Amino acid sequence: MQQLPLVGAEVQRIGSAFGTASQELSGAVNRLGDLPVDTVGTPSCDAAVSSGLRDLRTALARLQATAEECVAVLVRHGGPAGGEDLRQGEPT
Amino acid sequence: MLIETTAAAPRIRVEVPPDFHQVPLERETEARTASQLQVLDEMGLSQADQREALSLYLEGLAVRLTTANVGGSAFCAVRLDGRPSTATLTVGLQSIGTLDRGLAVLGAAEALRRDPRYTNVAVVELGNQAAVTAVAERSLASNESTDGRRAVLREMLAFVPVQGHPWAVLLTLATPCLEDWDTYVALLLDICRSLQIERPEPSLLR
Amino acid sequence: MRADVILGFDPTPADTNALVAVSDGLRGAVRALIEARSGLDRLGRTGSVWDGSAGAPLAALLRRFSQQASALEESLVDCLHAVDGWRAGVDARQRQVAEIVATVAELGDDPAATTRRTRLIAMARELGVDHERAAADLSAAFEELSASIQQIVDPHDDLAAELDRALLALAAAVEEWMADQAPELLRTALTLGEIAGLTTVISELIGIAALGRNPGEDEGVAEVVAKSPGSHRLIKALRQQWLDVAPVELPAATFAVRRSAGLADALAGRRGGDMERTEPC
Incomplete structure (x- = not known):
């Protein structure tokens, strides 16, 4: 595939947005992993909270992985020269 | 003020500040001459030979423009920062063969980027519309001027697809007054933002 | 407790x-x-x-x-x-x-x-x-x-795989558009630039742009001169320097139709006093 560096610059904006998404989600996944889930309430309630938070963490990690995969795809399509022409100020 | 263009093209209105004087392009000689005289008066020229020279040039330019794919051309002669400053605005319509404005913007941006005459090619957002800008410079004189400077005309080209039509408006704002460049760039983007589809005739309105 | x-x-x-x-x-x-x-x-x-x-x-x-x-x-x-x-x-x-x-x-x-x-x-x-x-x-x-x-x-x-396919299709569409449209687009862009250059000569004739040249030597300007009803007089006029007869006063720029914040910023502080005499830019 022929690289389209300027189109790549636009593509890199998407890559950057997915990169931010990945970073944010990664932080959330890590924070959720450290939570004390076994003393939230009654034992049965602790089990439900623990299970819910585990599912949430898995979902966030899945979204984060998707964002990361998208970044990889976008980097492949963007081309190294893409960002050079990107003008600051009024990006699309 | 009217812009000559093909019947198939949409009628476009762009708002141009009153600081700009349009090069008269009326088809009828009488009307064109009257407009040329008005430009001469607006410029406050008192010397007869200077008035004649400008009048002759405006007429030659009008004839030249009829053979070009150009809708209109205008110039300003103003004071900026206490200095004289001048710039020209040229507008044209270009068929783009698609109603997909995004595709046209990406294609035009890439085409301009591949052309070595243009630098700083960028996709910009003008309100609710993506557009392409590019900068070019041309040397106006083969030799350096007496003060050692090389006269350069710097131009910014803007490519703005027209919503709902397979056409784009191309605008060029050019100036030899490089110290005023930022002002003229901001002005061009404002003019681009003012673009509207009009009926019944395409016009470059003050 | x-x-x-x-x-x-x-x-x-x-x-x-x-x-x-x-x-x-x-x-x-x-x-x-x-x-x-x-x-x-x-x-x-x-x-x-x-x-x-x-x-x-x-x-x-x-x-x-x-x-x-x-x-x-x-x-x-x-x-x-x-x-x-x-x-x-x-x-x-x-x-x-x-x-x-x-x-x-x-x-x-x-x-x-x-x-x-x-x-x-x-x-x-x-x-x-x-x-x-x-x-x-x-x-x-x-x-x-x-x-x-x-x-x-x-x-x-598998959103990433779909993204990959969408980007490939987009790149192909852009290439196709360029093959069809780019040559004419670049011709028009070049013409607009040429016309801008020709229009700049007006500022030289008025005397506010001193570009240290005889614009009549430019090929494009010569073409305009040839289309003028008084070519000889125009050629002579283009050889002159018009700075001495430039307008005594030029209007301060307003660019006032739809001024954006960007343009207002660019113009801010640029309203100096009236000029005694113009000098070329």
């Missing part, structure tokens, strides 16, 4: 510090989801380069990711409300239990206080029942979160 030591049981088990941590963690996740989607939402909006048939598949993928984040965020907000409600209830019940525990401890083994102690322990048990009921609500909220997540996030969804 520990309830299980004094009363023999803990009617309202819950670690408030842990609850604060869970609540903060969920809030952080909501914030992360909002941040994650907001950049993508901005890119895919109307008028962007992706707003057209060629960019539509790409915009749809951005939307899909954003919608997943948004749906997750909504479920999480519901769950967060449940946690905050549970926290407030736990606080209130644990305060009441603490009072009961303090009183029971104070009564000690006094046989005369048996009835009162029994009543207090019964009250503590009732609080325990309320606590269980509220805990069941919290459990339900987290079970609902789990169920929503199954609906929202499809583990087999």
Whole structure:
């Protein structure tokens, strides 16, 4: 595939947005992993909270992985020269 | 003020500040001459030979423009920062063969980027519309001027697809007054933002 | 004083510090989801380069990711409300239990206080029942979160692969558009630049642009001169320097039709006093 560096610059904006998404989600996944889930309430309630938070963490990690995969795809399509022409100020 | 263009093209209105004087392009000689005289008066020229020279040039330019794919051309002669400053605005319509404005913007941006005459090619957002800008410079004189400077005309080209039509408006704002460049760039983007589809005739309105 | 030591049981088990941590963690996740989607939402909006048939598949993928984040965020907000409600209830019940525990401890083994102690322990048990009921609500909220997540996030969804295909198609569409349109576009752009150059000669004739040249030597200008009704006189005029007869006063620039903030900034502070005499730019 022929690289389209300027189109790549636009593509890199998407890559950057997915990169931010990945970073944010990664932080959330890590924070959720450290939570004390076994003393939230009654034992049965602790089990439900623990299970819910585990599912949430898995979902966030899945979204984060998707964002990361998208970044990889976008980097492949963007081309190294893409960002050079990107003008600051009024990006699309 | 009217812009000559093909019947198939949409009628476009762009708002141009009153600081700009349009090069008269009326088809009828009488009307064109009257407009040329008005430009001469607006410029406050008192010397007869200077008035004649400008009048002759405006007429030659009008004839030249009829053979070009150009809708209109205008110039300003103003004071900026206490200095004289001048710039020209040229507008044209270009068929783009698609109603997909995004595709046209990406294609035009890439085409301009591949052309070595243009630098700083960028996709910009003008309100609710993506557009392409590019900068070019041309040397106006083969030799350096007496003060050692090389006269350069710097131009910014803007490519703005027209919503709902397979056409784009191309605008060029050019100036030899490089110290005023930022002002003229901001002005061009404002003019681009003012673009509207009009009926019944395409016009470059003050 | 520990309830299980004094009363023999803990009617309202819950670690408030842990609850604060869970609540903060969920809030952080909501914030992360909002941040994650907001950049993508901005890119895919109307008028962007992706707003057209060629960019539509790409915009749809951005939307899909954003919608997943948004749906997750909504479920999480519901769950967060449940946690905050549970926290407030736990606080209130644990305060009441603490009072009961303090009183029971104070009564000690006094046989005369048996009835009162029994009543207090019964009250503590009732609080325990309320606590269980509220805990069941919290459990339900987290079970609902789990169920929503199954609906929202499809583990087999391969958005990246679809993105790859969309980008390939877009690149091909752009190349095709360029093959059809670029030559004419560049010709028009070049013409506009040439006309801009020819129009600049007007400023030289007026005497406000001193470019140190004879514009008549320019090929394009010569073409204009040839089309002028008085070519010879114009050639002569173009050889002259017109600075001495430039307009004494030029109007201050207003550029006033639709001035943007950017243009206003560019013009700010540029309103000097009237000029005695113009000098070329």
